[in-house]
Amino acid sequence: MLTTHATEKKANSIWKLHPAYSGSALHEQLAANEYKTVEELARQRSRALRSLLEYCYDLVPYYKEVFERLKIRRRHLREPGILQEIPILEKAMVAANADKLRPLYTAPDQRVTKTTRTSGTTGQPTIIHHDKRSMGMFPWLKQRELRWFxxxxxxxxxxxxxxxxxxxxxxxxxxxxxxxxxxxxxxxxxxxxxxxxxxxxxxxxxxxxxxxxxxxxxxxxxxxxxxxxxxxxxxxxxxxxxxxxxxxxxxxxxxxxxxxxxxxxxxxxPVHQDYGLNEIGLVAARCPEGGRYHVHEEHCLVEIVDERSLKCVPGSTGRLVVTSLSNYAMPLLRYDADDLAEAVEGNCVCGRTLASFGAVHGRYRRTAFLPEGTFQRWAELQAAMYELAKNNLATVRKYQAYQDLTGAMELRIDCDEDIFIALRESCLQAYARAYKSNAAPPISVVRSKQFRGEMERKFQNFISEFTPESDL
Ligand SMILES: [Zn+2]
Incomplete structure (x- = not known):
């Protein structure tokens, strides 16, 4: 369905601001931004980016060194494509340079108001400092997302x-x-x-x-x-x-x-989804009309890049890299979110012109090292369980698939005793169907109430020893 600035203004009108915020222009501005021309958005983007890059050039030791090493001068910062020359910032580099990513001097409105931790369990989490604007964007972007939904x-x-x-x-x-x-x-x-x-x-x-x-x-x-x-x-x-x-x-x-x-x-x-990172805040929300993710361009920029850190061709999958435009307390330029997503082109069917990306395929480390076809086989197992559970509601409560280093799978299911034999049989058949070659690693299907990492923050319905890192 096509949406327009008029449909969004109407959708916004049922959201009543508390009196203290009733004068805020941002509420209407966000809706207006969604329908600006591609050229207008590009201008807006390059203005915001240039101001951030100049700030980093002048005041942030980590970037001063990067620019010096790459022989990028202040006047180069206005060139289009300059962002792509800056190396990708990986999580480990943020940890190693946490102090140098903070500016030498902060204006009052750039003082730290809140800290968050890097997501992920590899090594020690790193503290990310956010200023007032960075934190303040959150509820506005959350409302935009819920308006879209x-x-x-x-x-x-x-x-x-x-x-x-x-x-x-x-x-x-x-x-x-x-x-x-x-x-x-x-x-x-x-x-x-x-x-x-x-x-x-x-x-x-x-x-x-x-x-x-x-x-x-x-x-x-x-x-x-x-x-x-x-x-x-x-x-x-x-x-x-x-x-x-x-x-x-x-x-x-x-x-x-x-x-x-x-x-x-x-x-x-409908099932809705958004995309966010502790390090940045809300990044994008999935468009109910078009199924792609629209980026909150007022807050951040997203690139989907290949192995050489270059823009992926539309239709291909690459690493999701985010640049926060709002946070001057600890600027993150081209931050590697450690997620894989699809690059898309052209306009979304919804009519919104904001930048977008396609399906998110999850943590790079969780998917890149798996034996080929693992996810397809897991999907077959899921489908077999869904089919049986659909006709026997409330008999299957929870499950978890586990893959060891030989590629062997164990499927643990918490289910009623009387359904287990049939469930096991259809899972085994689905697994055999999914495995085209004869060399299928063994699978066992067991009835259990014990699951790995159950008390951790995130429950994983699929765990593999090929990717031991949990993506908390
Ligand atoms: Zn859309």
Whole structure:
């Protein structure tokens, strides 16, 4: 469906700003930016980039050295394509140069207001400093994303996620198991906008407890990790709860196309996604109309690059690299997000002109070193489970596939005893079908309630020893 500046203005009008922010122009500006001409957006982008690069040239020791080494002078910073000459900034380099990435001098509005940690578990997390503008963009971009998803701000929302990602309970403690957090508004947008009620529940609660709560609260919106949504979709959700549900959002883990189809079919609502990094904030949101991700260009720039750090040709997959335009407290230029995504070209069917990229294929380290065909075989196993679970709701609660260094798979399933024999048989058949050669590594399918890394922040429904790094 084609959207226009007029449709977005109308969609914005149901979001009521708190009086303290009612004069803010940003609310309308964001919607207007979505329909600027490609030339206007390019001008806006190069202005913002030039101001950031000049700042880095003058004040940030790490970049002063980079520019000197590359013989880039201040006057070169206005040249188009200059960004592509700057080396990619990997996570380990941020850790090694954390102090040198901070400016020598900061203006009052560039002082640090908050810190976040680098995501990922390789080595020590690095502290990222954010200034007021960088942090301040978050609720505005969150609202833009929810406008694109056509959320009704007066609806109710249930958020099932790790305790550290939930708002604090009234006593200041982290939310505990089986405890329900009740809030008067939605997390993340509450500072700016009036919204309906919301609830928080931690993701380590059993699937049965999660379903019971969903059936009791009957929220309009549900947000949780993609793997959790997958498990919820295999359960028996009451008709009333399903009727009330208007959309769900999958976060944190990769949502494969078959997981998306499973959740959308079972719950009969759209699944929305965004893309963000602790290091940057919200980067992009998935367009409900076109299925690609639109970049929040007011806040950051995204490049999809190949092995030589050059722009990927449309249709190919490369590394996702982000430049934060808002954060002057610790500028990150061409930061390697350690994710793979598809490069796209041309305009999106929705009519928005913001830069975009295609499907996100998840952590580079999680996918690059797997034996060929691993994901296809895992997808076949998932499809076999979905098929059986669909006709026997609430009999399959959770599963996890594990691949060892010989390529052998173990599939652990928490399911009812009477369905296990049939489930095991259809999984074995699916695995054999997916393996075209005769040299299939062995697979075992076991019934279990024990899963690897269950208490970690993110539950992984697929773990491989070829990629031992967890992508917390
Ligand atoms: Zn679009």
């Amino acid at each position: 056509r959320y009704d701000p007066m609806g109710t929302l249930l958020s099932i996620r790790p305790d550290v990602e939930q708002a604090r309970a009234p006593d200041g403690d982290l939310l505990k198991k089986r405890e329900i957090l009740k809030l008067d508004s939605w997390p993340y947008t509450a500072e700016l906008f009036q919204t309906g009620r919301s609830w928080g529940f931690i993701n380590t609660n059993t699937i049965q407890d999660q379903v019971e709560l969903l059936n009791k609260l009957k929220p309009n919106y549900l947000i949780m990790q993609s793997s959790g949504l997958e498990f919820i979709s295999l359960q028996e959700i009451s008709g009333e709860a399903k009727n009330n549900l208007r959309a769900v959002q999958g976060i944190s883990n990769t949502l494969t196309p078959n997981m998306r189809a499973q959740v959308e079919n079972a719950l009969n609502v």
